[in-house]
Amino acid sequence: MGHEYVPEIATSRDGKEYEVQGWQGDFYGGKLGFWLFMLTEVMMFGAMFLTLTYYFTLHHADFINASASLNRYLGGFNTVVLLISALTMGLGLLKMRSGDVKGAKLMIWATILLAIVFLGVKAVEWTAEYNHGVFLGLDALQSGNAHSKAFGEILFFGMYFTMTGLHGFHIIIGIGLMIWLIKRINANKVTPGHHILHWNIALYWDLVHLIWVFVFPYFYMIGAGDVTGGVTHGH
Amino acid sequence: MRLFMFTFFLVAVSTAMLMRLELFAPGAQFMDGDTFNQAFTLHGVIMIFLFIIPGIPAIFGNIVMPLMIGAKDVSFPRLNWFTFWLYIVGCIIALTSLFNFTGEGLDFNFADTGWTFYAPYSLNTGTNVITTLVAAFVLGMASILTGLNFLVTIHRLRAPGMDFFKMPLFVWGIYATAWIQLLATPVVGITLVLAILEKYFGIGIFDPAKGGDPVLFQHLFWIYSHPAVYLMILPAFGIMSEIIPVFSRREIFGYRTIALSSASIAGIGYIVWGHHLFTSGMSDIAKTIFSFLTFFVAIPTGIKFYDWIATMYKGKIILKSPMLWALGTIITFAIGGLTGVTIAMIGADIHLQDTYYSVAHFHYAILGGVVFLLFAGLHYWFPLVTGKMYNEGTAKIAFYLNFIGINLLWFPMFIAGYYGMPRRYFDYLPEFEIYHQISGVGAVVIFVGLTVMFLNLIAGWRNGEESGLNPWHATTLEWHCPTSPPPLENHSKVPYVDFKPYEYHHGEPVVKFDYETMKRID
Numbered sequence: 001m002g003h004e005y006v007p008e009i010a011t012s013r014d015g016k017e018y019e020v021q022g023w024q025g026d027f028y029g030g031k032l033g034f035w036l037f038m039l040t041e042v043m044m045f046g047a048m049f050l051t052l053t054y055y056f057t058l059h060h061a062d063f064i065n066a067s068a069s070l071n072r073y074l075g076g077f078n079t080v081v082l083l084i085s086a087l088t089m090g091l092g093l094l095k096m097r098s099g100d101v102k103g104a105k106l107m108i109w110a111t112i113l114l115a116i117v118f119l120g121v122k123a124v125e126w127t128a129e130y131n132h133g134v135f136l137g138l139d140a141l142q143s144g145n146a147h148s149k150a151f152g153e154i155l156f157f158g159m160y161f162t163m164t165g166l167h168g169f170h171i172i173i174g175i176g177l178m179i180w181l182i183k184r185i186n187a188n189k190v191t192p193g194h195h196i197l198h199w200n201i202a203l204y205w206d207l208v209h210l211i212w213v214f215v216f217p218y219f220y221m222i223g224a225g226d227v228t229g230g231v232t233h234g235h
Numbered sequence: 236m237r238l239f240m241f242t243f244f245l246v247a248v249s250t251a252m253l254m255r256l257e258l259f260a261p262g263a264q265f266m267d268g269d270t271f272n273q274a275f276t277l278h279g280v281i282m283i284f285l286f287i288i289p290g291i292p293a294i295f296g297n298i299v300m301p302l303m304i305g306a307k308d309v310s311f312p313r314l315n316w317f318t319f320w321l322y323i324v325g326c327i328i329a330l331t332s333l334f335n336f337t338g339e340g341l342d343f344n345f346a347d348t349g350w351t352f353y354a355p356y357s358l359n360t361g362t363n364v365i366t367t368l369v370a371a372f373v374l375g376m377a378s379i380l381t382g383l384n385f386l387v388t389i390h391r392l393r394a395p396g397m398d399f400f401k402m403p404l405f406v407w408g409i410y411a412t413a414w415i416q417l418l419a420t421p422v423v424g425i426t427l428v429l430a431i432l433e434k435y436f437g438i439g440i441f442d443p444a445k446g447g448d449p450v451l452f453q454h455l456f457w458i459y460s461h462p463a464v465y466l467m468i469l470p471a472f473g474i475m476s477e478i479i480p481v482f483s484r485r486e487i488f489g490y491r492t493i494a495l496s497s498a499s500i501a502g503i504g505y506i507v508w509g510h511h512l513f514t515s516g517m518s519d520i521a522k523t524i525f526s527f528l529t530f531f532v533a534i535p536t537g538i539k540f541y542d543w544i545a546t547m548y549k550g551k552i553i554l555k556s557p558m559l560w561a562l563g564t565i566i567t568f569a570i571g572g573l574t575g576v577t578i579a580m581i582g583a584d585i586h587l588q589d590t591y592y593s594v595a596h597f598h599y600a601i602l603g604g605v606v607f608l609l610f611a612g613l614h615y616w617f618p619l620v621t622g623k624m625y626n627e628g629t630a631k632i633a634f635y636l637n638f639i640g641i642n643l644l645w646f647p648m649f650i651a652g653y654y655g656m657p658r659r660y661f662d663y664l665p666e667f668e669i670y671h672q673i674s675g676v677g678a679v680v681i682f683v684g685l686t687v688m689f690l691n692l693i694a695g696w697r698n699g700e701e702s703g704l705n706p707w708h709a710t711t712l713e714w715h716c717p718t719s720p721p722p723l724e725n726h727s728k729v730p731y732v733d734f735k736p737y738e739y740h741h742g743e744p745v746v747k748f749d750y751e752t753m754k755r756i757d
Contacts, residue, residue: 151446
């Protein structure tokens, strides 16, 4: 992209020449576009956090009870995994910029591996919850039957599966993007001199781990006290 | 693209015609209540999501905006192509939701919730709400990516020398719109996803029977959908700001105030959504604040109107069809806008909420504002895009038919609404018959007007006269092209911009170019 592109020149009335910015090979344009895209992701998850916060105030005790039943060790482990993966992704970008293509590829593979570990742990968690009868569409999360949980707990788990599910979906997309990135590097389309794709995917990965940094405390940590959360309940 | 859009526009117009026909006399004639509910939902969904929101940005934003800033293309042409296909996919999903594939045979089973999909009804109804929601989500994605593309294009690809205050005002309109598309659409997107999950898994997020809060749905929905109203009108105002100076042969009055008012409408638009919820059970303090904030939108809008009128003062006004449409809009949108101020007041709104008054207000603003200006733009840029000219006389007749039609159609509804005719009813008390009948006649007039207009444009495209390079003596860059229609990569050479967009001297454009080198020769 943009290898044979020669920028055009515009001439003002006093004969000065100005380089015209074309859409081809516009590094800053590509970066700006992706930052804007990240902004839409923030708005999207922001709306969900807003919903979550609202129901947390409505069903305080239920949320804390539900949160207490989540496995904080697995969630915490996943947080660490994701933080390390953000590190490897960033190191990969640094290596790419300094010209070490091989090292960059290694770091991307490491990130992919960590992402798969994350998904594996997530699968274990979801399976355990499913076996406890807590999953979208199961009786415990429907109101009006013998197994129903309290309103707030239904909402908590509904949001939990929705948000961690959507986050997991972003992880899967990220893995796909990274594999694509490696193919582009192998095909010499992404090089130390032209690495906007790498840059943007690293940015994407940063956002994905950043969202998790908010998801984790909101779902796992609010019930970390005792079962009642150690607070007096408004409801 | 525009072909698709206008097809959908005509489908939606026809649905509206059917509803008007049903409402011509009290009682049920040929449509029962359920069908009527589906008809107004179909009308709303198509008009809002398939026509008005993508309409001006996708048609003129893509064709004219890069030309106006001297760019060869938008920043991400492939992304642009992708959003086009997203739009098509969204349309197909929306259309499939019309039909019920589960039952015996094929019958119509479109969502019957209205285009707002209010919970909890949308969660309980048996119609194809999920498919419609998915369609709206996909169309929203197309909208976000288009906005993103335009933002980067406007930031990165302006011709050398063109700073933000040398951009044509249509570009300002598109720019403000793009921010709304980018920041508001994801919120409604995720709201629709939550509604889908809710409907499918019964989480209870918006269902009071399960501990959820249906008003939360309204909040999340209008956080997007109120800015979306400005998303519809801002590019339309941009078109107005192009047409008024060109056909008055005068530099626009208050360029900066118009540009900045677009930005401030986009900003204020975010914080007024609560005025849709005055009767939904918000706290009184919240109502008062939202009502107060809503009035602020009228200020930048009023500034624009005064600027336009001041531009025409002592101008050399040329009443060609684009100008006629623009002038008509000043009247119809003023009616739409001012009646909006009355329902921004809580007391008046409690009385008028969900009546024909708000229906009339909305249609005066959107049909008499957005769609009229879309048509104005269509007539204005027609010679640029096709290189040909339509029949001016017929175009004027079409305008007058539409203008008379819209007033006949919607003005009686203000009165009917004031007397208490509720919206979305397929039947009514006998005392409202006269209003519905006048409306029915107006609908027919508008329908005829639209038909004349489209036929005229099609005829002009097929065998109109050559229009020449700059038939309107306009000043902005899109008219400074070596050929008409413009060559494949827009300008042959990019000019250096050291002039304001609307410079006239004694009724003639100041800036002239040598089209070979794109150097100024005036």
